[in-house]
Amino acid sequence: MNLDKKLSTLKYTPDENSHLKPTQEDCVSCKTRSCINACPAGVYEWLENENKLLVKYENCLECGACRIICAKHSLNWEYPKGTKGVTFKKG
Ligand code: SF4
Ligand code: SF4
Secondary structure: OOHHHHHOOOEEEOOOOOOEEOOHHHHHHOOOOHHHHHOOOOOEEEEOOOOEEEEOHHHOOOOOHHHHHOOOOOOEEOOOOOOOEEEOOOO
């Protein structure tokens, strides 16, 4: 089963505000952008033209890997509020 199929087994209730807040000034000068490769859900993408980190927080699995691996220790991370966020239906 590929990643897209696995992710399709989950239910998401997105908040209107992101619970993942990278410090964009740090992302610009970040040498590794390790959050991009660490995220199993493909939440992060570097936008070369805009010189900023795109955060597709609606797809977050709340694993916490990006918070731990952030090269600048400056990614503000919290759980989505209340009943928002991911629900694991299987596994
Ligand atoms: S690792 Fe941290 S500082 Fe680097 S791009 Fe990701 S969030 Fe930004
Ligand atoms: S908490 Fe996990 S799934 Fe969510 S953005 Fe960070 S690495 Fe990706």
